Amino acid sequence: MSVLIVGSTALDSIKTPQAENPRLLGGSASHAAIAASFFSPVKLVGVVGEDFPKPYIKLYQKHRIDLSGLQIQQGKTFHWSGEYEVNMNNRRTLATELGVIEHFSPTLPDAHKSTPYVLLANIAPALQHHVLDQMWKPKFVIVDTMDLWLNIALDDLLRLLKRVDALVLNDSEAHQLTKSDNTLEAARLIHKMGPRHVIIKKGEHGSILSNKDGLFVCPAYPLKKVVDPTGAGDSFVGALMGYLASTRGNPEKNLRRAMVHGSVVASFCCEGFGVKRTTRVVKRDIQKRVRELEALARF
Amino acid sequence: MSVLIVGSTALDSIKTPQAENPRLLGGSASHAAIAASFFSPVKLVGVVGEDFPKPYIKLYQKHRIDLSGLQIQQGKTFHWSGEYEVNMNNRRTLATELGVIEHFSPTLPDAHKSTPYVLLANIAPALQHHVLDQMWKPKFVIVDTMDLWLNIALDDLLRLLKRVDALVLNDSEAHQLTKSDNTLEAARLIHKMGPRHVIIKKGEHGSILSNKDGLFVCPAYPLKKVVDPTGAGDSFVGALMGYLASTRGNPEKNLRRAMVHGSVVASFCCEGFGVKRTTRVVKRDIQKRVRELEALARF
Numbered sequence: 001m002s003v004l005i006v007g008s009t010a011l012d013s014i015k016t017p018q019a020e021n022p023r024l025l026g027g028s029a030s031h032a033a034i035a036a037s038f039f040s041p042v043k044l045v046g047v048v049g050e051d052f053p054k055p056y057i058k059l060y061q062k063h064r065i066d067l068s069g070l071q072i073q074q075g076k077t078f079h080w081s082g083e084y085e086v087n088m089n090n091r092r093t094l095a096t097e098l099g100v101i102e103h104f105s106p107t108l109p110d111a112h113k114s115t116p117y118v119l120l121a122n123i124a125p126a127l128q129h130h131v132l133d134q135m136w137k138p139k140f141v142i143v144d145t146m147d148l149w150l151n152i153a154l155d156d157l158l159r160l161l162k163r164v165d166a167l168v169l170n171d172s173e174a175h176q177l178t179k180s181d182n183t184l185e186a187a188r189l190i191h192k193m194g195p196r197h198v199i200i201k202k203g204e205h206g207s208i209l210s211n212k213d214g215l216f217v218c219p220a221y222p223l224k225k226v227v228d229p230t231g232a233g234d235s236f237v238g239a240l241m242g243y244l245a246s247t248r249g250n251p252e253k254n255l256r257r258a259m260v261h262g263s264v265v266a267s268f269c270c271e272g273f274g275v276k277r278t279t280r281v282v283k284r285d286i287q288k289r290v291r292e293l294e295a296l297a298r299f
Numbered sequence: 300m301s302v303l304i305v306g307s308t309a310l311d312s313i314k315t316p317q318a319e320n321p322r323l324l325g326g327s328a329s330h331a332a333i334a335a336s337f338f339s340p341v342k343l344v345g346v347v348g349e350d351f352p353k354p355y356i357k358l359y360q361k362h363r364i365d366l367s368g369l370q371i372q373q374g375k376t377f378h379w380s381g382e383y384e385v386n387m388n389n390r391r392t393l394a395t396e397l398g399v400i401e402h403f404s405p406t407l408p409d410a411h412k413s414t415p416y417v418l419l420a421n422i423a424p425a426l427q428h429h430v431l432d433q434m435w436k437p438k439f440v441i442v443d444t445m446d447l448w449l450n451i452a453l454d455d456l457l458r459l460l461k462r463v464d465a466l467v468l469n470d471s472e473a474h475q476l477t478k479s480d481n482t483l484e485a486a487r488l489i490h491k492m493g494p495r496h497v498i499i500k501k502g503e504h505g506s507i508l509s510n511k512d513g514l515f516v517c518p519a520y521p522l523k524k525v526v527d528p529t530g531a532g533d534s535f536v537g538a539l540m541g542y543l544a545s546t547r548g549n550p551e552k553n554l555r556r557a558m559v560h561g562s563v564v565a566s567f568c569c570e571g572f573g574v575k576r577t578t579r580v581v582k583r584d585i586q587k588r589v590r591e592l593e594a595l596a597r598f
Contacts, residue, residue, distance in 0.1 A: 181386050182523065182524065183503075185523060205505075206516075208521075214595060215521060215595045216595055217505075217518040222482065222514060223481075223483070224481065225481065226481075256597070260598050297515075297598070299515065299558075299559050299593075
């Protein structure tokens with residue numbers, strides 16, 4: 001089945017101690033859509049400016065991403081630039097130019113409205129609501145978010161949490177949202193806010209799923225070298241949703257394996273700048289790493 | 300089979316944001332010996348002063364720990380006092396009084412010298428060498444260490460690494476030892492220093508085993524509340540070694556499950572001050588948490 005993904009579509013200028021890469025294809029929806037495309041057909045909903053490079057459109061198309069929900073507007077594409085410290089765990093934003101995303105209103109083509117799987121990738125909660133308002137009985141809805149929305153749009157986000165099946169967020173965001181620095185307690189408090197499934201990402205330490213079946217501890221795929229972690233979380237949730245949409249029966253039964261596939265695609269994302277490594281991956285590469293994760297979690 | 304454990308035997312005064320507990324039974328050998336005792340007969344090698352409380356001797360005996368290698372000397376027992384911050388991840392040492400441990404020389408009773416499993420729990424590397432010098436063809440030797448020895452006794456430690464089967468250390472120590480902040484790279488560099496098995500502890504994020512079979516990612520048992528993490532690492536390696544000694548055949552084949560048992564006993568350790576919670580555990584409690592870890596790692 002197909003996946004609808006709304007989120008940011010951006011140009012990222014990324015500086016690491018090793019290199020500088022201007023105007024890469026970035027944004028939560030770009031990373032998530034490419035990651036999901038390995039498993040299921042993807043419909044991308046977003047906005048770019050007239051300056052958006054043609055090769056990036058071609059890249060989406062190479063991944064057979066449906067672009068009928070991608071608006072191309074007069075003005076500039078959202079541009080983010082950031083810098084990573086030596087250990088790649090801390091990053092700081094150097095500049096943010098909102099461009100056309102500032103007044104983005106995601107209006108869905110009619111054909112999109114009955115998409116069964118909906119991923120509300122990281123973007124303003126008001127826009128995530130707006131997309132959900134247009135959907136017709138989706139089968140499974142996941143929302144991703146970031147610290148910015150916890151700071152400036154918490155009410156919108158809290159209302160959204162009552163409308164979704166799963167929330168994905170990282171550990172520091174979970175602690176910010178719940179005021180608890182214990183992962184179990186944070187998950188318990190988030191369940192009370194609405195989502196039946198809570199997925200807390202812990203970067204190189206993997207991720208945790210909490211739902212009525214208890215906990216699942218999902219390992220991260222261990223990497224010898226991290227080139228650029230930008231978009232790893234978006235790739236994780238994109239691949240997770242793409243995998244879920246490719247399975248039959250109750251999606252809740254397949255969440256664990258979906259997270260493992262998310263872990264693997266996120267690991268590829270970290271091995272190159274922007275989506276450079278991810279777009280060179282083939283299904284076989286993913287399956288190989290999934291088998292490796294199986295082997296290293298077995299006891 | 301039985302396990303010989305050498306390490307520190309101490310009185311710990313521990314302050315947390317919630318409580319203050321003076322002169323608890325502590326030290327690496329105490330935690331490790333009690334943890335190992337759930338699985339195998341334990342021979343403790345250490346030193347205490349005349350002030351060492353009788354009830355603590357009784358506690359060792361309750362766990363059927365062979366105390367013929369425990370020296371009771373004129374003077375005071377090693378005393379450590381420390382304080383934890385709110386999140387329980389950072390601690391600072393308030394005072395260290397070495398007492399009788401300053402001139403400790405671990406001379407083994409003859410009956411100890413052929414113990415097949417040897418755990419060199421955290422203590423000065425020179426003393427760990429001294430114990431190993433007296434052993435007769437041990438089957439499996441694990442060494443644990445701490446940042447202090449990396450700072451003041453690195454040469455002794457490096458020589459020791461050529462004499463042991465496994466090194467256990469935490470992630471910050473691994474990075475200090477290898478100058479690499481990548482876990483895989485750190486493990487690779489430590490293998491070159493000697494140990495066939497490298498176990499890197501990551502606290503609440505679990506632990507990693509690296510050996511010729513590849514990697515094993517061992518989950519931590521998730522806790523709702525951490526009361527006092529002092530001794531969790533010692534409990535981990537003690538239970539690991541105790542479990543290993545209880546298995547048949549090649550110990551290398553049983554290392555993964557040994558680590559899982561280590562994880563579980565360490566989780567009990569964190570739920571009480573000193574060894575208070577651990578000493579109330581029965582085998583059934585451990586087996587229950589091992590089954591829970593199996594369930595939450597399955598995908």
